Amino acid sequence: MANVLRVSTSHQLFCVFMLLTLAHTQNVVVFQPSLLTASGPVVSxxxxxxxxxxxLSVRTVSPSNTTGSIGPPSCAPEVTQWVLTREQVGKTAVRVQLRLERSLYLCGENETEPDCCSNPLCVLETLQVSACVGDTPQASLLIQAKIHALLVPANTGPADNKTSIPNQVYQPLGPCPCDLTFRACDVRCCCDKDCSNEDLTLFASHCLPGPFGGQVSPPPDYQCSEQSAENSPDWFPFLCVHSPPKNNPFLGLFYRGNVVKSKPGPTFQRPVLSAPVPVNVYVEGSPILTLNDQYLTIPQKLFGQCVNNAPVAFLKNFKVECVTRLWTCPTEPPLQTLPGDFRIQVKNGExxxxxxxxxxxxATDPSQSISSTNGAATSESLLCENVTFALDYQFYWKENRITNITLTRTVGNFPLNGSVGLTTRYSAVFLNGDFMSEPNSGNPGYQVGRPVIGGIMDIFDNNTGSIQRTSINLWKSVGDGLCFNNEKKPVLFGENSTSGCLLPVNRQNLTQCDLLRETVASLQADLTTATYVARTGNPDPLTGTDWINISFVMLNSSTTIEDTTSSCYGIQIHQHIHVWSLINGTIEGRPQREIRALQVSYSMTSWSLDCGGGDISPCVDPQETWLLPITSSVTFTDIPVNTEPPKTRFQINFTEYDCNRNDVCWPELAFPLTRYYTGEPYSQSLAKGLILVFFFIAASILGTPWRQIRQAQSQFLFSSYF
Structure with missing residues (x-):
């Protein structure tokens, strides 16, 4: 599209108005603007x-070699690659538009199409549009066209051209996660095979970083698969680590399933991966299909409106309410259905x-779902029978497949007199066993920017309990900023934040201090309803060691001030969340962070009526309100990992055994007996190492050297006897 000269909107409208007035009074024509720079195929x-x-006529011009200026406008027609059109938009205004009539994609190898571009800079020319009366030009427009070729090829394939991502159990990130478009170059995706060398030069210095750009950390050196037979040391087959490629620190962010366990295999051999699952497996967000390859649909909300035929996405829970105004009894789905309409066959993903x-x-009380409207009542009342009030789906899943689907359909009867509003409820819950699927914040350590996971204890009938997940929130100021209308935002790990809202208070509220304190305390308590916080990013609801108690502290509670007629003390004006975390090891070079403690503290203050200044209306009118702030904040503190005493001068200077400052690390030679090995718990690695040493000693005792010693000893005893 053309880039018009950058001026303010008000100034531009003023200039157009003045030009219209001048053109109307003096009967002249002008182009507005008179100079354009085109970077797209359409300019107006x-x-x-x-x-x-x-x-109107258009021609290609070039500056003079001697003067450097463009010649006078000409009315002579000329054949160009642009199509000129005009459209009347007012009594004295015409929109003039130029459109490029050729393709803008780069030519492929051995491609001879005249429309494609051989260079990335596809069009570079200067155009002159002239408005003429007969052969006399009245106004002219200069256009500098500088257009680059598109990165998308001409044969991009069908409309449904999304790349099929492999099964995340075996390839959590895929070979190139940012390759989202089939047979097309994705901008800033440097691992996209569809990008040519010319494309990569445009964004080579702005590649997407991290795992989303395909830059996954390489496997560690102690992996058995990383050493070949040519360069591996003699001791390597005995001390290397077998870790399946399925295990990955990003697995919990892209695939919500069970932990992949290592399978025992032959010694000194790389474990063989199992065969991949079929292509048509379910991944998070993919639509659920019926047996005839149709979408399984449930009414859902889209942009605030209810849609009856919305596809159900795998592992996406939702719960919506839709209000339908009825003048007659419903006769069509989803309000009037039969049980057989829902007994359909759904693909399980395998x-x-x-x-x-x-x-x-x-329905026990259908009247709760019925609301009257202002429609005119009729003399006769209709009875609507077997009307659907709720559809509650439960999807049971394991790994990438659906194991069972149950639907609870709530129906009932209600009288219809005039028009009523019927509220229906639709929900879908994905259960892994008996637990609802919840997004993780890491695997296992927290990832920066993911929500902090809170929990509430839920006691079952057999006196056993599990912890149900909930969020820990801060205020989110939107709209008018009032506390009663404000939304909440979750606390994100590693990101300090401060937010707040406004509470309207009047003189009458300050005479009811107990009620005011209770109101503010209730607003602050709604932010953090959790009593536990998850230690790691993928906690188990049945494992108590994965959760930590949240401590609540009330600050400034020792000072006692009496309430007056115009002031209240002990208002919980600020809630502060303090999170202590540390790095507990690394997996494939990625630090694994976990929460060690979380404290919620409340700061109290006094609110009093201030009648100073020019505005004294709050002091005169008891119903006049003024806005007082209520705030919330979160702070993350990293606990230093190194709690050992300071090193001596000898330890600082002696670097022979320091693996961080020496290329040769002798302690790593004793894998897995030393603590440098983090592939498994130290107790297990020590036990396995000692068993391995025992076998070496037994093999040495029973081997060739000891047999030769026993033979020599027997010969010596025999010769001594004779």
Whole structure:
């Protein structure tokens, strides 16, 4: 698109108005603007004035070699690669538009199409548009066209051209995660095979960083698969580590399933990967399909409106309420259905299918879902029977497949007199066993920028309990900024933040201090309803060691001040969340962070009526309100890992055994007996190492050297006897 000269909107409108006035009074025509720079295939401008009897022409011009200026406008027609059109937009205004009639993609190898571009800079020319009366030019427009070729090739394939990502169990990130478009170059995706060398030069210095750009950390050196038979030392087959490629620190962010366990295999051999699952497996966010390759649909909300035929996404929970205004009894789905309409066959993701099990329930109080409207009542009342009030789906899943689907359909009868509003509820919950699927914040350590996971104890009937996940929130100031209308935002790991909202208070509120303190305390308590916080980013709801108690502290509570008629003390004006975390080891070079403590503290202050200044209305009118702030904040503190006493001068200077400052690290030679090995717990590695040493000693005792010693000893005893 054309880039018009950058001026303010008000100034531009003023200039157009003045030009229209001048053109109308003096009967002249002008182009607005008179100079354009085009970076796209379409460019437009306005021709102002009486142009009813004028013709337009376009030609290619170039500056003079001697003067460097463009020659006078000409009305002679010329054949160009641009198509000139005009459109009347007012009595004295015409929109003039130029469109490039050729393709803008780079030519492929051995491609001879005349429309494609051989160079990235596809068009570089200067155009002159002239408005003429007969052969006399009245106004001219200069356009500097500088257009680059598109990165998308001409044969991009069908409309559904998204790349099929492999199964995340075996390839959590895929070979190139940012390659999202099939047979097309994705900008800033340097690992995209569809990008040519010319494309990469445009964004080579701005590649997407981290795992999303395909820059995954290389496997550590102690992996058995990283050493070949040519360069590996003699001791390497005995001390290397077998770790399946399925285990990855990013696995919990892209795939929500069970932990992949190592399978025992032959010694000194790389474990063989199992065969990949079929292509049509479910991944997070993929639509669920029926047996005839149709989407399984449930009414959902889209942009605030209810859509009856919305596809259900795998592992995406939702719960919506839709209000339908009725003048007659419903006769079509989803409000009027039969149980057989829902007993359909759904693909399970492994080549098989599951049938939806439907259970009908009768609404106990249908009046709670009925609201009257202002419609005119009729003399007769209709009875609407077997109307759907709720559809609650439960999807049971394991790994990449669906194991079972149950539907609870709530129906009921209600009288219809005039028009009513019917509220129906639709929900879908994905359960892994008996637990609802929840997004993780790391695997296992927290990832910076992911939500901090809170929990509330849920006691079952058999006196056993599990911890249900919940969020730890801060205020999110939106709209008018009032506390009653404000939204909440979750606390993100590693990101300090401060936010707040405004509470309207009047003189009458200050006479009811107990009620005011209770209101503010309730608002602050709603931010953090959790009593536990997850130690790591993928906690187990049944494992108590994965959770830490949250401590609540009340600050400034020792000072006692009496309430007066215009002031209240002990208002919980600020809530502060303090999180202590540390780095507990690394996995594939990625630090694993965990939370060690979380404290929620409340700061109290006094609110009093201030009648100073020019505005005294709050002191005169008891209903006049003024806004007082309530704030919340979070602070993250890193606990230093190194708590050992300071090193002596000898330890600082002696670097022979320091693996961080020496190329040869002798302690790593004793893998896995030393603590430098972090592939498994130290107790297990020590036990396995001692067993391995025992076998070496036994082999040495029973081997060739000891046999020769026993033979020599027997010969000596025999010769001594004789």
């Amino acid at each position: 401008a306005l021709l102002l004035g009486n142009s009813s009897d004028m013709s 080549g098989g299918d599951v049938i939806v099990e439907v259970t009908d329930e009768v």
